Amino acid sequence: MKRRNILLASVVAAFAMAGSAAHAERGGDGELKILFWQAVSTLNPYLSGGTKEVYSSSMVIEPLARYDETGKLVPTLVTEIPTLENGGIAPDMTSMVWKLKPDLKWSDGTDFTADDVVFTWKYCTAPDGGCAQKAQYEGIKSVEAVDPHTVKMTFTEPKYYPYGAFVGGQSPIIQKAQFKDCVGAAAPGCTSANFGPIGTGPFVVKEFKPNDVITFTANKNYRDPAKPAFATVTLKGGGDAVSAARAVLETGEYDYAWNMQVEPEILATMVAAGKGELVTAFGSQVERINLNHYAVDPSLGEKRSTKEAGPHPALSDPAVRRALSMAIDRDVINEAGYGAAGKPTCNIVPGPEVYASTANDWCLKPDVDGANKLLDEAGWVKGSDGIRAKNGVKLSFLYQTSTNSVRQATQALVKDMWAQIGVAAELRNISASVFFGGDPASPDTFQKFYADVEMYTNNFDGTDPEKYLAEWLCNQIPAPSNGWQGQNMPRYCNPEYEKLVTELSKTADLAKRAEIAKKANDMLTEEGAHIPLIYRGQVSARSATLEGVKINGWDSELWNVADWSRKK
Amino acid sequence: MFKFTLRRLFFAVPTLLVISFVIFALLDLAPNNPTGDLPLTIPPEVREQIRAALGLDQPFLIRYLRWLHQFFINEPLNILEQITGWQFGDGHRLRVLSWATRSPVVDLVVQRMPQTLWVVGLSYLFGVLLAIPIGVLSAYKQYSIFDQIGTFISMVGYSVPTFFTGVLLIVVFSSYLHWFPSVYDTNLRVTDWSSLMAQIKQMFLPVMVLTLYNVSHISRFVRASMLDNLHQDYVRTARAKGVKEKTVLLVHVLRNSLIPVVTVIALGVPTIFSGAIITEQVFRVNGLGQLLIVAVQGGDIPMVQTLTFIFAVLIVLFNLIADVLYGILDPRIRYD
Numbered sequence: 001m002k003r004r005n006i007l008l009a010s011v012v013a014a015f016a017m018a019g020s021a022a023h024a025e026r027g028g029d030g031e032l033k034i035l036f037w038q039a040v041s042t043l044n045p046y047l048s049g050g051t052k053e054v055y056s057s058s059m060v061i062e063p064l065a066r067y068d069e070t071g072k073l074v075p076t077l078v079t080e081i082p083t084l085e086n087g088g089i090a091p092d093m094t095s096m097v098w099k100l101k102p103d104l105k106w107s108d109g110t111d112f113t114a115d116d117v118v119f120t121w122k123y124c125t126a127p128d129g130g131c132a133q134k135a136q137y138e139g140i141k142s143v144e145a146v147d148p149h150t151v152k153m154t155f156t157e158p159k160y161y162p163y164g165a166f167v168g169g170q171s172p173i174i175q176k177a178q179f180k181d182c183v184g185a186a187a188p189g190c191t192s193a194n195f196g197p198i199g200t201g202p203f204v205v206k207e208f209k210p211n212d213v214i215t216f217t218a219n220k221n222y223r224d225p226a227k228p229a230f231a232t233v234t235l236k237g238g239g240d241a242v243s244a245a246r247a248v249l250e251t252g253e254y255d256y257a258w259n260m261q262v263e264p265e266i267l268a269t270m271v272a273a274g275k276g277e278l279v280t281a282f283g284s285q286v287e288r289i290n291l292n293h294y295a296v297d298p299s300l301g302e303k304r305s306t307k308e309a310g311p312h313p314a315l316s317d318p319a320v321r322r323a324l325s326m327a328i329d330r331d332v333i334n335e336a337g338y339g340a341a342g343k344p345t346c347n348i349v350p351g352p353e354v355y356a357s358t359a360n361d362w363c364l365k366p367d368v369d370g371a372n373k374l375l376d377e378a379g380w381v382k383g384s385d386g387i388r389a390k391n392g393v394k395l396s397f398l399y400q401t402s403t404n405s406v407r408q409a410t411q412a413l414v415k416d417m418w419a420q421i422g423v424a425a426e427l428r429n430i431s432a433s434v435f436f437g438g439d440p441a442s443p444d445t446f447q448k449f450y451a452d453v454e455m456y457t458n459n460f461d462g463t464d465p466e467k468y469l470a471e472w473l474c475n476q477i478p479a480p481s482n483g484w485q486g487q488n489m490p491r492y493c494n495p496e497y498e499k500l501v502t503e504l505s506k507t508a509d510l511a512k513r514a515e516i517a518k519k520a521n522d523m524l525t526e527e528g529a530h531i532p533l534i535y536r537g538q539v540s541a542r543s544a545t546l547e548g549v550k551i552n553g554w555d556s557e558l559w560n561v562a563d564w565s566r567k568k
Numbered sequence: 569m570f571k572f573t574l575r576r577l578f579f580a581v582p583t584l585l586v587i588s589f590v591i592f593a594l595l596d597l598a599p600n601n602p603t604g605d606l607p608l609t610i611p612p613e614v615r616e617q618i619r620a621a622l623g624l625d626q627p628f629l630i631r632y633l634r635w636l637h638q639f640f641i642n643e644p645l646n647i648l649e650q651i652t653g654w655q656f657g658d659g660h661r662l663r664v665l666s667w668a669t670r671s672p673v674v675d676l677v678v679q680r681m682p683q684t685l686w687v688v689g690l691s692y693l694f695g696v697l698l699a700i701p702i703g704v705l706s707a708y709k710q711y712s713i714f715d716q717i718g719t720f721i722s723m724v725g726y727s728v729p730t731f732f733t734g735v736l737l738i739v740v741f742s743s744y745l746h747w748f749p750s751v752y753d754t755n756l757r758v759t760d761w762s763s764l765m766a767q768i769k770q771m772f773l774p775v776m777v778l779t780l781y782n783v784s785h786i787s788r789f790v791r792a793s794m795l796d797n798l799h800q801d802y803v804r805t806a807r808a809k810g811v812k813e814k815t816v817l818l819v820h821v822l823r824n825s826l827i828p829v830v831t832v833i834a835l836g837v838p839t840i841f842s843g844a845i846i847t848e849q850v851f852r853v854n855g856l857g858q859l860l861i862v863a864v865q866g867g868d869i870p871m872v873q874t875l876t877f878i879f880a881v882l883i884v885l886f887n888l889i890a891d892v893l894y895g896i897l898d899p900r901i902r903y904d
Contacts, residue, residue, distance in 0.1 A: 035751070039854070039862060041668040048668070049606045049618075130621020132606065134614045185621070188670035195671065209679060210669040211862050212754055212854040236751060238852045238862075243738065247751055250743045254751070273743075433867060437604035438615065444599065458608045485612035 027218045027231030029566040032546075034558075035257040037244040039211040039237025044194040045170065046124050047187060049132030054169045055258065056235055058556035059216060060107075061172035061199035064098050064117070064151075065163070067554035069281065071352035071463040073163060077101055077112070077173065077200060081163075084508065093158035093508060098166070100149040105221040106175055107204045114145030117166065119176035126184040136164050136171040136461075160508040161464045168462050169556035173200070202228040202562035212237055222562070229548075229565035242266060248541040249276045255543040258557060263406070264339025267539075276543045280340055283553025284468075285459040285536040286350055287342075289399075289414070291315045291324070291528060292449055293491040296398075305449050305491070306479050313393040315452060319378035320395065321528025324453075325363050326371035327421045333413050334534055337406040345535035349465045349521040352554070354510075357518040360525045363532075371421045380422070388422035396424040397452035400444075402432040407455060410533070425453075440484045447478040449489055457536055463554050464513075469520050470501050472529060492529035569895060569902075573888065580884050587880045592632050592873055600867040602667045622667050635873060638664045643674055666871045668863065673874045676859060681841075683754055684848070684855030688840045691775045695782025696833055700826075702783065703790025707798060708817060718787065725784030734777045734850035741773060748773050752853045774851040778844055782836075789832050793825040800824075827897050834890035838882035842875075 040056045042048050064078045073081045082088020082096045089096045104112035121143040124131040141154045143165075153165065165171055175198045182190035196205040200223070203216035216233040236254070244257040249270035260267060260278065271277060293316060295309040303309045314320050330344030346360035380388040380395060388395045399415070401407045408429055415425040428451065430444045435456075443450050460468035470476070476488035497520060504516045525532060540557060542549050548563040602622060603615040619625060623634075642661040649656060663672040706715040742750035749770050758764050797803065798821055806816045845857035852858075856875065863871035895901045 047670055049610050051607055128621060130618040132610060132618055135611050188665055191671040238854050238858055239849060251750055253749055433604045434599045437601035439599045439601050442599035461609045
């Protein structure tokens, strides 16, 4: 019996090896064609920060470790992920050590050493450089090269979740030799380096036409001699999401198209052509409606939407906040605007699995009667116009969001749902570049929030929500004093919540962290800081002839492009 | 005439300076932001540092004067250096840098020029070549079947937007028939017959969409202008003298009718350079129009400023050319 098992195992192993051998030829599969309808502006993610730049550059430059499609950390350029158990992280949590893989080479054939890692940190933290990923390097006192294959990071204070710098597509390692004269204010001047960074990834930039097309070729010095399967990659940009979907799903001109923000029924007819399929990954994006906790009446002038304006006359009532959430049928919104690219949710931290709470699931089922009853009990009485009021305050809200067809459809649906509980909504949409532009002089930004409720999506980098949950702290409330730059849009302020966040930042044990994060998430939903609506996934289109795609919601979608191959 | 041209050129300088200032002020007043498109995970203080690195923390006037210096002194000197190979100063001049790509705007414009000129320019040329005979025939045989069909088609071409015709052609010819590609390949180099065929194939749909628009636009002008002239006394005189009908139409009437048409055509030339924003976007031609719209959306002010200013220069220039041509074509008009 035992012998047979061993035999079977060896046969399976032999088959597995034979299977991989069939693909084991670098560049054997010809050209891979990718479409990004938002064109790529630069290949240096430190100078841009845009998702399209982070994704496209991840084919060339790599971080020390990245997240796989399940949200697990996997080593890329290091031998293992440093932890307390393996001694990689000091017991006092003030330093950590990365051990680089031996014999790693840059695509130009030179050695990849600890100096390059140290340089990357110096590059992004240099003054006047305007590094877009500086937040990843927050709280780092120093990065040193202990020896050519060992990097030691020291933190300014104990860091209980230390995986930020050099982890994920946002902070890849750049080559010191190439960028040494491009530090600080000199960074934008190095056009050829920014357009063609030398990396350790599976591909090398051959030609870059900004905002148009990038041509890559396979990296001759890539660490796995059998990869990548494709000899060249063309990454074309421009156009719109619908025609990008068409180029993969209907005409078959392209193999992969990123970010299909298209109404589900249009995509469904395209998929029926049979040339390709949609792939979806869920990360941490949540479409939510923020409820303004401060008064916003225009008569308040400069004071509106700030602490000086006082609490919101209607939305400060917990019953109103809860009723607004109860009245919403999230399934209807999801079906109309998101389809497979969304799931109804009641959490602001929707994933990874261990962080997702189930305590608020009451809101998944709409309860119009319950909401009406709640408002009745709280003293909000329907007037002759069908709108509830109390002490002269009407439940009539200005509801703003960015201009986007799915958002406008959602607004219309929510308006109808709220009408059923006697709440009126006036809809407004603002161009995305103004709404998210953050110009302190503009009255229409989502930070200023000169409206009762507003809707948009936010998420966090990687898999740890610590920094994200800190956005709901009292000192993060946007106000004239901080140039309207805080991130606490609902103006939520609760000392109990602050305690939880502080506790989270001092906990190292992952199970405990998950428990605290869940508690914080539940508090936000229960107290009605906002109304979570849809857990949004990212949808891309993949040709039926393309194999190995593992779409990833936690890192670059092209994280495993080295493993992609053509179906034989 | 020469004096007139010189005087106009001289007056163009203050005009263009005012235009550049107005564009800059408008862009500055617009509630747009180069960091507005970034993911929300990038915190506000980092955004502030990015803005500072772009020079946005400086006062308006300083930024405007710096742009003037970069555009009128540094860029021409660079071009001169590249052409002649001479060296002026140390050669390290600050060029007009795009905020999105952090690379010189002029280089991007040069990179985008060929595909825009090919696609938009060719459609303009075809438009003119088709519009004149159609306009002449429609006017000569007014209310005939040809005229009715011509009027119908030009009404369709005029009123149906290119984002509709473009997508319709893609659905029919790319998705359904698979005759032409729906995505333009800017990397394609014409080296042999097969690559030439590929180039023609990928240009076919966008050129067709734009030609339809241009033909309907210009043929209406030709027709109206022909009709004006056909009823003039000199036409009757020519016919009474026994001049052949062909000569009456093509020599006397057409020549006189073309005077306003030439003006329209000349004034339309700058639009070739500004690209066809929508058509370029639909077919992913990625020419100057696409460059402009991406820059507008991304709040890339140096890029928008430079592009719109180049268009302004072209418009002023072609206005002058139209005026001069007018004088040459019509002996009655004298400027001096």
